[in-house]
Amino acid sequence: MSETTFTPRVFSGIQPSGNLHLGNYLGALKRFVDWQAKDVETIYCMVDLHAITVWQDPVDLKKSTRELCAGFIAAGLDPEQSILINQSQVPEHAQLGWVFNCVARMGWMQRMTQFKDKAGKNAQNASLGLFGYPALMAADILVYHATHVPVGEDQKQHLELTRDIAAKFNHDYGVDFFPMTEPVIEGAATRVMSLRDGSKKMSKSDPSDASRINLTDDADAIAKKIRKAKTDPEALPSEEKGLEDRPEARNLVNIYAALNDQSVEQVLADVGGKQFSEFKPMLADLAVSKMAPISTEMARLMNEQDEIDRILTRGAERAREITAPILRKTYDIIGMVGPTTL
Ligand code: AMP
Ligand code: TRP
Numbered sequence: 001m002s003e004t005t006f007t008p009r010v011f012s013g014i015q016p017s018g019n020l021h022l023g024n025y026l027g028a029l030k031r032f033v034d035w036q037a038k039d040v041e042t043i044y045c046m047v048d049l050h051a052i053t054v055w056q057d058p059v060d061l062k063k064s065t066r067e068l069c070a071g072f073i074a075a076g077l078d079p080e081q082s083i084l085i086n087q088s089q090v091p092e093h094a095q096l097g098w099v100f101n102c103v104a105r106m107g108w109m110q111r112m113t114q115f116k117d118k119a120g121k122n123a124q125n126a127s128l129g130l131f132g133y134p135a136l137m138a139a140d141i142l143v144y145h146a147t148h149v150p151v152g153e154d155q156k157q158h159l160e161l162t163r164d165i166a167a168k169f170n171h172d173y174g175v176d177f178f179p180m181t182e183p184v185i186e187g188a189a190t191r192v193m194s195l196r197d198g199s200k201k202m203s204k205s206d207p208s209d210a211s212r213i214n215l216t217d218d219a220d221a222i223a224k225k226i227r228k229a230k231t232d233p234e235a236l237p238s239e240e241k242g243l244e245d246r247p248e249a250r251n252l253v254n255i256y257a258a259l260n261d262q263s264v265e266q267v268l269a270d271v272g273g274k275q276f277s278e279f280k281p282m283l284a285d286l287a288v289s290k291m292a293p294i295s296t297e298m299a300r301l302m303n304e305q306d307e308i309d310r311i312l313t314r315g316a317e318r319a320r321e322i323t324a325p326i327l328r329k330t331y332d333i334i335g336m337v338g339p340t341t342l
Pocket of ligand 2: 011012013014015047050136137140141151155158
């Protein structure tokens, strides 16, 4: 059991690999903004080192990193209040990542479903980085001694592994140094599904652009994608149990609830009995009112590249004030000789 009390600190990350979408917004970004409003330190990261675990075109990677930073700010993150960073600009992430490569076990990594999904049939041809991905993710979090990590449902297994790594390190070295981080998976849309197929997660890699609402979509594109979203012929139920076995209906109701900061029960109390012909325009209006201003602001910020780069440089400086001492102390615990003998 951990005896030390760690100061609450929030960390989360998103990969700059293009196509930021509504799932990222509702599962992650919107939650990041909620945490920023609380009286707690918040650090949000563009995880470019994670992105290159699969091939990234260098020109696209730069563009996607800046676009993601623009998305963070357009969604409501304030670079003065939150620390916004690009992972590769804070070298302690990769340095602690190496240490955790030596703590984590091959068997733990082999169980990771994201690796199995991303590596596909030809796992022998996957990069070593893709296999070790969760050890670097644990380092991202623990190099800040972060206590809370807001993410979508798909990251739950990685966060359990983060706790396993912290526990093994603490146990092996007989210390109480790394906290047991809490995953924060909450809200009505922790798993947003494809608009074309309610059994598939909304994903940046889906070949169908109609399957997702991109943060760069304008009002017309957003409304059109919602009008075309797959549904079933039944009217909406008045209670949540009526959504069982109706994945497309459930998804659209979840999206509505999350965008409007309501619970699914509250939404169904209002819209139960309505046909999709009536509900879809309501959802389209809501989505346009919440999402279109974000895409407009993102487009504006993308013209201010120097400003984005300055924000990331400043973010990295602030971040390193936290990460450098934690890495130094980690090295000392492990027995590495360094400039400041502790
Ligand atoms: P990624 O783009 O894979 O780096 O994901 C960034 C964040 O968005 C993570 O917290 C994910 O859990 C979250 N996320 C990605 N896809 C979805 C989705 N379809 N529904 C909810 N959250 C998602
Ligand atoms: N693995 C996360 C994803 O694919 C991204 C990520 C990397 C992350 N490091 C993190 C999320 C640390 C939370 C905390 O979505």
